[in-house]
Amino acid sequence: MISWITNPQHWTGSDAIPLLIGQHLAYSAVALAIAVLIGFPIGLYVGHTRRGVVMVAGTANALRALPSLGLIVLLVILFGPVFASDLAFLIPCVIVLVLLAVPPIMTNTYAGIAAVDPAAVDAARGMGYSSLGVLLHVELPCALPLIFSGLRSATLQVISTATIAAYVSLGGLGRLIIDGLAQRDYFEMVAGAVLVGALTLVVDLLIALASRFTLSRGLMR
């Protein structure tokens, strides 16, 4: 497996390891960015106003029950005739990754805001903060630990599921697992599995570091 990874042949061409890692990260980043744009504002709104709590929890549970592989395959077949070239595969994958990432981001943002000490919120109101001011300067900083943990589990799920993209002929590290299986090259599969595992660990560590630097020191005590 080590010799498979260090073999220079696997570092150039259309299946070069750095290229696959880049593709893997690109799919994941696009999906996460879209998921944050959708899930974060909804979570903020629901957490701040306490409106639509049941709907948010229900949607999150329903989305969790959907099998991601089935959804990708379904969308690939539906979109196949609509889009040209790789887009027919790329768009279904990104949609499914977004569907995976929205629930943890949305529910954790909501739960984080809802769990902020009401005394802190009341104090801010008493000091003359507007509703938006309370949200941005009190509730949001206090909710950051939970929001980060939601972002973290969303990221892990997205990177993990992006391996499936290779099955519908896209790139990414799943390529090695799927191609290895087709060619009965077990070492290629193992190399792919180890690289994906390492990638998730590195990204997980980076998010943990980012959260340490952005959290208010008052929350660490």
Added chain:
Amino acid sequence: MNFDWLAGEAGDIGNFFAWHAALSVIPVVAALVMALPIGWLVKQSGVLRPALLGIAGLLYTIPSLALFVLLPLVLGTQILDPLNVVVALTLYTLALLVRTVCDGLDAVSADVLQAANAMGYRRFSRFFRVELPLAVPVIGAGLRVAVVSNVSIVSIAALIGTPQLGALFTEGLELHFLTPILTGIILCVALAVSLDGLVIFLTRQLTRWQPRS
């Protein structure tokens, strides 16, 4: 939907459904049995606790497809062996439940424990007759997440060829045929919803002491 195809394949689909249910449920039961003592030990471990829960969290970061591929190396099984899927899911569920059991035991108030001590409960019987019953609501919530996500992860095992509902997805893509894909998705969701309902029912049965609103 092509119902003629469905009728023709009903036997296979029923078989896939049974496999899928077994592959989703067995790991949860196995992991729960292991998570109870491990969760208790982790709760007692004091300083080591964040590190132990961190290791459990790391286990959860390994992508499922990668774990399905790597386990044969460790277990000495064939790549197509369903045992890989069972072990992989057991590990995931265990990682999730150890934390849940720990949290659930934490939620038992110190007053209750003192009262139990005063009534003469020893450690072992206090765990089974006081702490565990009171931790059931939290553990039940963790189990719901575990069963529902297992149903989805099991279908990914179709990529390495284990028989279950995920096989309908790969078949549908190869044939460019929507019926098996839709059937697979509907049955997966139905399985997830019914297992979720079963966990809710069992949690209710075990927590009759809780006031109902």
